[in-house]
Amino acid sequence: MRRILGIAAMTAALLAPALVVPAQASAATAAVQRVEWLSDRRVAMWVFSPAMNTPIQVQMLLARDWNSHPDATFPLLLMLDGLRAQDDENGWTKDADAEVFYADKNVNVVLPVGGQASWYSDWISPDNGFTYKWETFLTKELIPVLERDWRTSQVRGVQGLSMGGTAAMNLAGRNPGLMKYAASYSGLLTTTTLGMPQAIQFANKDAGGFDAGAMWGPPGGPEWAAHDPYLLAEKLAGVSMYVSSGSGLAGTHDQLSTMPLISENWAGTGLEILARMSTQNFVTKLEKLSIPVQANYRPAGTHTWPYWDFEMRQSWPQAAAALGTDPGGTDCTLGGAIEAVATAADWLGGCLTAEYPAAGGVVQDFRNGRVFHSAATGAHAVAGRIGGTYAGVGGPDSPLGLPTGGEHGLPDNRGRMQTFEHGSIYWTPATGAHVVRGAILDAWGEQGFEGGPAGYPVAAEAPTPSREGSVQSFEHGPIFYSAATGAHRLEGFILDKYAELGFENSPLGFPVAEEEPLKDFGRYARFEGGNIYWSPLSGAWSVRNGALADAWGAQGFENGRLGYPVSDEFTVPGGTQQNFQTGFIVVRDGKSEVHGV
Structure with a gap:
């Protein structure tokens, strides 16, 4: 957390x-x-x-x-x-x-x-x-x-x-x-x-x-x-x-x-x-x-x-x-598709307004929520914390558009969700209600939505500060997105190392694939500018693209005689060096020197 x-x-x-x-x-x-x-x-x-x-x-x-x-x-x-x-x-x-x-x-x-x-x-x-x-x-x-x-x-x-x-x-x-x-x-x-x-x-x-x-x-x-x-x-x-x-x-x-x-x-x-x-x-x-x-x-x-x-x-x-305001009470009537939804969902309470225009359709306010309708999406109630998040992002005028289904519980009996034209809102008492949409929704869905390794969203999607892209946090790790790299999730010690280096602002850039397992219970994640490797014995370290990474690859990466990295790349007189479990590599003038122990 x-x-x-x-x-x-x-x-x-x-x-x-x-x-x-x-x-x-x-x-x-x-x-x-x-x-x-x-x-x-x-x-x-x-x-x-x-x-x-x-x-x-x-x-x-x-x-x-x-x-x-x-x-x-x-x-x-x-x-x-x-x-x-x-x-x-x-x-x-x-x-x-x-x-x-x-x-x-x-x-x-x-x-x-x-x-x-x-x-x-x-x-x-x-x-x-x-x-x-x-x-x-x-x-x-x-x-x-x-x-x-x-x-x-x-x-x-x-x-x-x-x-x-x-x-x-x-x-x-x-x-x-x-x-x-x-x-x-x-x-x-x-x-x-x-x-x-x-x-x-x-x-x-x-x-x-x-x-x-x-x-x-x-x-x-x-x-x-x-x-x-x-x-x-x-x-x-x-x-x-x-x-x-x-x-x-x-x-x-x-x-x-x-x-x-x-x-x-x-x-x-x-x-x-x-x-x-x-x-x-x-x-x-x-x-x-x-x-x-x-x-x-x-x-x-x-x-x-x-x-x-x-x-x-x-x-x-x-x-x-x-x-200088009216004493309250409303003089509103129900009709059409909205009336059918309101009648079935008596928890909405009485109406507060007449129908009025919404982007692409109409909406009517009730004591405990709102009902939206369009010919393309049908009529659906939006209420509670999901309704609050929907209102907070701009309702039908937001990138979400109109609701396409009603709110319903999820198989884990822990959360609830509602679908919209261009995304969904998920809610649990512990995580709150958050929009998930676009490439991040697709990537999260491929992993099993809330039932997958990421769990529920815990924050809204947000722009990355210095590079064009976005990130959204989930219970078990964030998903990063850019147009060039797609959407990919990080977690654990690899995420910690990525944070230490400066996230997407570091020489690594955005992740380009999901984390994958390696030998000895290790894991690695690929990025635009290199990889991060982790194992229980060596910890998490980055290996940047270039001559040093190529030399390590020629030795067989972590499966070769050098094993996993045990440091990041660092400067030495005349070049750069990186240490591994059973040796080190030095690069000077574009030439690599592999030193075993």
Whole structure:
């Protein structure tokens, strides 16, 4: 696996996501470093943050009309996580049902990943191994990237739960004009009132061992006041606001304790009571300032995800109005060949769009995928990770063309694949989904596809950096291709040696044939400019075309009296030399001298 990853790291994607122009990140520039399409409308990207000097994962749920209106831009809705935010996925998709809910909504939902106990703010000093500068990242680094590369308009909203609810109001208040909408579900909206700094300090320690002093300094200091929504209330004028909290009493999503009306979730009870008090104080302040706010105090409910999922849904009409988009839902019909596929594949869910043109045919979007149709290829659904990879490379506008069959499992019960006009996409949970096409697909197929020695693809085909050709990594070695040499796979110690020499940029050039076995369990591979030989006793060494190789060949190669090479060619006074198991060859002035031991 180390060798495979080395190949992948040295090349840029040939079939890179068509909707992003990759930019090189520098110490002063926020840029997308990597993109992974999780479905046709859910994307994970890693955005380099100069402020935090690290890539930050951000996931996006793309707007309903993303595919059907490729020239449109869409409002941004930033969704912030809670205190225990994890590094693999935002809680709004992991613990709530945001992906399903926003499937028919025409907004780009942006889900930052990570930031445990950060309060999405810029910290005074590093702590616990992190340099938190989340406010700078979210407001000054990420937004320009989304507007430039991801068809996001300058109409923005932010909402969050608990810690994220506090941060939503802080980001809106501290950055006037940035947000048109802000929502807090069970947020702590008074951070400087009596006992609140101590509660936040306890929460930060409990969530991940973080020190609130590293965040905002000592209680009573200026940074605490600068991050208190209550004290920022005047700056929220003009922002459409929605706030809510439960009462702390057990509700429909709680397990009752032995005490009447009290949940077994004791921590959730206490936190929700605290959120209720601070939210009420915040609303009272807004009312005194005559600043409108939609406040919803629920008669029951604790500090837990089902209630925040409910508030997400309840607040959407207000969010949609503030962001200037329709409230969602679709008015679409089914017909013809696409209807037949959608009816048979009920897992696709309801339609999101009417049919619209695709290169060479038509397509219709559904909640869980898309169906493509043309007279030549028929109608086929494309969904899931395979659908994500297809969308990421450009769909029917890419070199793949339209699908020619449905997704199906493979004989090893490990992976799945789908065929297209000019290639296929293969997927396993361990390797991801990758396009294989052209000469590389042909060569891989001759070896048995995923059942052959190469295994599954682990990366996209990518151009070789300095010479015209390409390479694609598989589980057990990459396949190199050039028009002059064809497509050939390398692996093991021969691949390691090829890498050491500089791959196709070395005097060897591209491989011209598959590896072959030799005596004593040895192997060799032929290249444009020579060969690489390996055996268990001698190791892997190159023999370049020319007088030296000819002299060794005259001795019978590895079967002759010199045996296998034990060094590469190297310079000696007046010529070159190469060592073998039982001797060496020196070439001076084009004449070869064979020396046996």
